[in-house]
Amino acid sequence: MATAKTTTKTETPKKETSKKSAEAITQSAKTSKTKAAAISKKPIENRSEGKKKILFVASECTPFIQTGGLAEVIGSLSKALAVTWRYDVRVVVPMYSDIKREYRDKFTYLGNLYVHLAWRNQYCGIFTYEENGVTFYFIDNEFYFKRPGCYGYFDDGERFAFFSRSVLEIMPFLNFYPDVMHCHDWQAALAAIYLKTNYCFREEYQFIRALFTIHNIEYQGQYSLDLLGDLFDIYGTYQYLVEYRNCINLMKGAIECCEAFSTVSPRYAQEIKDPYFAHGLDPIIRKNEFKLRGILNGIDDVGYNCELDKHLFANFTPNDFSNKKICKQELQKILGLPQKPDTPIISMITRLVSHKGLDLVTNVIEELLQDDVQVVILGTGDAHFEGFFSDLAYRYPDKMSTNIAFNGDLSRKIYSGSDIFLMPSKSEPCGLSQMIACRYATVPIVRETGGLYDSIKPLENGYTFANYNAHDMLYVIRQAIKDYKKKSEWEKLMYRAVTADFSWGHSATEYEALYSDMLK
Ligand code: GLC
Numbered sequence: 365m366a367t368a369k370t371t372t373k374t375e376t377p378k379k380e381t382s383k384k385s386a387e388a389i390t391q392s393a394k395t396s397k398t399k400a401a402a403i404s405k406k407p408i409e410n411r412s413e414g415k416k417k418i419l420f421v422a423s424e425c426t427p428f429i430q431t432g433g434l435a436e437v438i439g440s441l442s443k444a445l446a447v448t449w450r451y452d453v454r455v456v457v458p459m460y461s462d463i464k465r466e467y468r469d470k471f472t473y474l475g476n477l478y479v480h481l482a483w484r485n486q487y488c489g490i491f492t493y494e495e496n497g498v499t500f501y502f503i504d505n506e507f508y509f510k511r512p513g514c515y516g517y518f519d520d521g522e523r524f525a526f527f528s529r530s531v532l533e534i535m536p537f538l539n540f541y542p543d544v545m546h547c548h549d550w551q552a553a554l555a556a557i558y559l560k561t562n563y564c565f566r567e568e569y570q571f572i573r574a575l576f577t578i579h580n581i582e583y584q585g586q587y588s589l590d591l592l593g594d595l596f597d598i599y600g601t602y603q604y605l606v607e608y609r610n611c612i613n614l615m616k617g618a619i620e621c622c623e624a625f626s627t628v629s630p631r632y633a634q635e636i637k638d639p640y641f642a643h644g645l646d647p648i649i650r651k652n653e654f655k656l657r658g659i660l661n662g663i664d665d666v667g668y669n670c671e672l673d674k675h676l677f678a679n680f681t682p683n684d685f686s687n688k689k690i691c692k693q694e695l696q697k698i699l700g701l702p703q704k705p706d707t708p709i710i711s712m713i714t715r716l717v718s719h720k721g722l723d724l725v726t727n728v729i730e731e732l733l734q735d736d737v738q739v740v741i742l743g744t745g746d747a748h749f750e751g752f753f754s755d756l757a758y759r760y761p762d763k764m765s766t767n768i769a770f771n772g773d774l775s776r777k778i779y780s781g782s783d784i785f786l787m788p789s790k791s792e793p794c795g796l797s798q799m800i801a802c803r804y805a806t807v808p809i810v811r812e813t814g815g816l817y818d819s820i821k822p823l824e825n826g827y828t829f830a831n832y833n834a835h836d837m838l839y840v841i842r843q844a845i846k847d848y849k850k851k852s853e854w855e856k857l858m859y860r861a862v863t864a865d866f867s868w869g870h871s872a873t874e875y876e877a878l879y880s881d882m883l884k
Pocket of ligand 1: 432433434437579580628661792793794795796815
C-alpha cells in the first residue's frame, strides 16, 4: 500500500495536503501551475511482492456514492478480496460532488495531471482514501463531476471517456500497474478499450489484463459513429472493435478487447446469449462465449445482519424470531397501517421500472388486496408507476403503503418488518434485494431469471415462478400466504432463508480463480 501515499517532487507541498478539506485542496491544486513532472520516471513497482494487484474501475462504490447494486458489489467485493491478503486491491471512481461529506473530508490529495482526449486537455486531480485494506482513488474534475447525481447528462459519453482515460494516465503517476484491471459496466468500458488500443504498446502497460463485468446488459453506452475520433479519441483503425450496428457501442468494444468478461450470475451468463435478454448484443456474446464467466454476487453479510443491524426496531436471531414481531409492529405504526400481527406484509424495495416486473404487479394487485394482506412499496422510478402505487395507497389506506423514496434506513426497517419479499423481475442480472431480505428472515418470492434463479430455491429459502405471467405470480403469492398461516412450518422456512450463505466467500474464490486463469 506504500504507493498510495506517494507524492511527487513537484507536487503541492505536504502541509497543504494534510489539513485542508478535499474541496479546498481541489481549488488550490487547480490554481497552481504545477505539473506532474515526475510521471514515468519511477521504476515499475515490483510485481513479485507476493500480492496480485487488482484495480477496480467503476462509476460508483459504497460507502461513498451509490445509485444501485453496482456500488454495493464494488464496495463489498473489493473488501472481500483484500481480506484474503492475497491481493493489493485498489478502486478508482469519479469524484462526484455528491460523495458523502463525511468521507470527502478524509480524502488525501495526491497531485494532479492533465489528461488528453482528442483535442481536449483536462485537469485531473487525484485523491485517495483507505478503508478495510482497500485503497480508493477519486478522479477529480469539477467540469465533469461537480453536478448532482452520477448519470443522466447529455455529455455522459465524454465524462466517462475522460474518467476511463484518466484511469490509465494516473498509473505512471501512482507507479501502480495492476495485474488485472477489472472494469465494470459501460462507464468503465473505455478503460479496457484504451488499454488494448492506445496503451498496450507501452512497456509498463503490456502485462495488464482486462476483465470486464456486465452488471446490466441493457445499458451499453451507444453513440454516433461521428464521435469516434472527436469525442472518444479512438483511431479509425480500431473502429471495427467498437462499431456495432452502425453505432459506437462501448460495451461491445470492451467485450472484444478484454481477456475475459463476466456477468453477475451463472444464469444471466447463459441468458445473454439469447436475444430475449441481450438487448441486441447476443451475437457478440455468443462470438466471445469462450471468455465468458458467470459469478453470482455476494452481499456484505455483516452489514446486513438481523442480529447486529442498528437500523432495526429490534434485533433478532435465527434461533429466536420473537423480536421480528416488534419490527413488524413498529413498521406498521410508522407507515400508518393497522397493527395486525397475523396479516402478512408483502414488501417490494425496487426501482419502479418495467423490467423489475411491475407490469405483473399492476395487473393483479387489486385482486391481491382483496385478501387479508398488507403491501408495502419503497422506491422511485417511472412516473406512471409512482402515480399508480400512490393512488392505490390512497384508495386502500389500511392495506397499502407506497413510499416514493430511496431511503437506506427505511429499507432496512421494511426488510426486517415484512414477512414476504416480492421480486418478480422480467430480467435480473443478479439482484441483491432477495438476498438481503433473506438476511432479515423475510421470505422471497422471485421469478426464475438471472441471479434470482441462482440464489432462491423453491421451498428451500423462498418461492419461485417461471413464466412472466401475472396470475402465475399471484398463484405463488397465495400459496405463500397459505403457508404463512402454518406457523411452525413458516418459521422453519424463515430459518432456512436467514441462514442461507450469501457471503462473498464462495464468489470471491471464483473471482480469484478467474484472475489466476487470466494471469497464466
Ligand atoms: C445491476 C443489476 C442487478 C445486480 C447489480 C449488481 O444493478 O441490475 O441485478 O444485482 O447490478 O451486480
